[in-house]
Amino acid sequence: MEKVLPNNDVFWIAFYLAIEIFTTSITMQKNSHGWNLWWSLFHNSSQFPLFILHHKNPVLAWIIAFLFLGFIMKTFGVPAIMRR
Incomplete structure (x- = not known):
């Protein structure tokens, strides 16, 4: 059976980014707390x-x-434990 979808990281990275650009441009999604397309x-x-x-x-x-999760949490000030 032939592969229909590309098995290429660059394709999928661009595809996901294109979806985010589209959904952000039509206000279906909103980035906040310093998150942006570069992130x-x-x-x-x-x-x-x-x-x-x-x-x-x-x-x-x-x-x-x-490690990546820890970096993102530290960068965006996400507490490791939520207190009430």
Whole structure:
């Protein structure tokens, strides 16, 4: 069976970014708290290679994902524990 969808990170990164640009432009989505398209590009550029790595070395992929999560939480001031 032929592959219908491209197996290329650049395609998927651009595709997801295009969707976000479109949904933001028609006010279907709103970025706030300092998030912008550059952060989305950074996220997508990290996410898709991590998917591939996860198939080859899941433990390493999880470690990198949690490091990435920590970086994002620190950058945007997200508390690790929510207090009431």
